[in-house]
Amino acid sequence: MNKKITKICCIGAGYVGGPTMAVIAQKCPHIKVTVVDLNEARIAAWNDPDTENIPVYEPGLSAVVAEARGRNLFFSTEVDKAIDEAEMIFISVNTPTKTYGSGKGMAADLKYIELCARQIARVAKDDKIVVEKSTLPVRTAEAVKNILQNTGNGVNYQILSNPEFLAEGTAVEDLHAPDRVLIGGDTTPEGQSALASLVEVYNNWVPRERILTTNLWSSELSKLTANAFLAQRVSSINALSELCERTGADVTEVARSIGTDSRIGSKFLKASVGFGGSCFQKDILNLVYIARSYGLQEVADYWEQVIIMNDHQKSRFANNIVKTLYNTVSGKKIAFLGWAFKKDTNDTRESAAIYVADALLNEEAGIAVYDPKVPESQVYFDLNYLGSRDADKNKTQVTVFTDPYEACKDAHAIAILTEWDEFKAYDWKRIFDNMKKPAFVFDGRSIIDSASLTEIGFKVYTIGK
Ligand code: NAD
Ligand code: UGA
Secondary structure, three states: OOHHHHHHEEEEEOOOOHHHHHHHHHHHHOEEEEEEEHHHHHHHOOOEEEEEEEEOOOHHHHHHHHHHHOOOEEOOOOHHHHHHHHOOOEOOOOOOOOOOOOOOOOOOOOHHHHHHHHHHEEEEEEEEEEEOOOOOOOOOOHHHHHHHHHOOOOOOOOEEEEEOOOOOOHHHHHHHOOEEEEEEEOHHHHHHHHHHHHHHHHHHOOOOOHEEEEHHHHHHHHHEEEEEEHHHHHHHHHHHHHHHHHHOOOOHHHHHHOOOOOOOOOOOOOOOOOOOOOOOHHHHHHHHHHHHHHHOOHHHHHHHHHHOOOOOOOOHHHHHHHHHHHOOOOOOEEEOOOOOOOOOOOOOOOOOOOOHHHHHHHHHOOOEEEEEOOOOHHHHHHHHHHHHOOHHHHHHHHEOOOOHHHOOOOOOEEEOOOOOHHHHHHHHHHHHHHOOOOOOEOOOOOOOOHHHHHOOOOEEEEEOO
């Protein structure tokens, strides 16, 4: 018989820990779910009486939090206490690309994972099921197991891998009705019993046939593989977008034509200024690093090309702006509509907008940013983090607006970097009237009907057309 779970703790209250645990709490009122984090400001925001102020913006999330918080969902900075109480502990901390030492710029930095494992080992007094929710290199569970099992305090641990497949902007939808939930565990009877306990948690709302179970290593590697395949599709269509621009083919028509083949499928074929987000690049770099560390050079080179293509797409978009604006943007105002890496999120990590801005700032352009969900401080943080120029210079060259019409006023060009729906509903005639002429739009997301913009008088560039 497997253990029935009544108390869960999740270490890491970020974009994954917060939403996933909120949905588990919503769907399993009989389970007490405590989400802990070292970041006091983040926990305070999760506890804000007004659930509209929670730190992660996701459609539908504040309602889920409002329903479960205080009932069986808790956010806290008391990590030890939550570990001690829980029967099942999810690790959902960040696993960024290493910025130092061996594997710098490629391998996943596992220091936060190791710290969690050590903390659990120090605190736990009774048997625990430890669930890897973070995305990890294949065979990480082995290291976690080693740390936990060598404490000598008689506690038994079972390690499960339960990678998360939600996409930002649709997190609640994805968590409510996932294509699949993946759980990997040891093939021993104890491993299978722990696995059954987690299956039971998800089975409160996910049909059993959608809960896939595998061994630990398959589960860990499947997560990296899924992200690599998704990113590869974006780079594939983006590679074709450049060829479309040269040949007169239209990438939207090409995508539709190939997408109706059920073997190819229609999703994830939208050409863009390049994929962003905290995970695609990091996870592919990690995959490349793992392949190289096993001496699999061709495998590593194959996947690395997905990143090379994505970098090319971002710089080609920026170069095209400079070239079209008569080979100089120095002293010109370029308005950016969108800063987030995709619509319906306030997350800007690895957003294409940051890199396009950086390239234009190098050419001495002035940039006016408007994004419906990203605050001014985040825009400066992202540019300063990149480190291409000092903070004062970023502050002089970049202005952040809360009104899109003000951002576009007197601009020489508009660049659309995020596919926010509201952009389609703007009064584009009014925007045109207040811009420098000729007025250009560079649509990096193919969201605005280029014919109607051209009719107003804009000169329009749409990716892949
Ligand atoms: P995040 O940076 O938003 O959140 C991680 C949180 O962990 C931070 O708040 C940090 O303070 C906290 N933390 C780090 N070390 C800690 C410790 N020792 N004790 C307590 N708290 C600690 O990251 P995220 O986007 O939620 O991603 C987490 C993991 O999930 C990553 O491995 C990522 O690859 C994976 N993932 C992310 C997404 C996504 O959409 N963002 C989707 C699927 C998987
Ligand atoms: C992605 C995966 O879709 C999730 O399954 C996974 O859990 C997650 O990464 C993760 O591991 O972090 P996410 O990055 O949130 O989710 O968002 P996506 O919808 O995948 O978009 C990623 C980027 O690709 C965005 O910049 C988006 O604009 C871009 N994209 C996506 C395109 O340019 N074209 C497309 O057709 C699709």
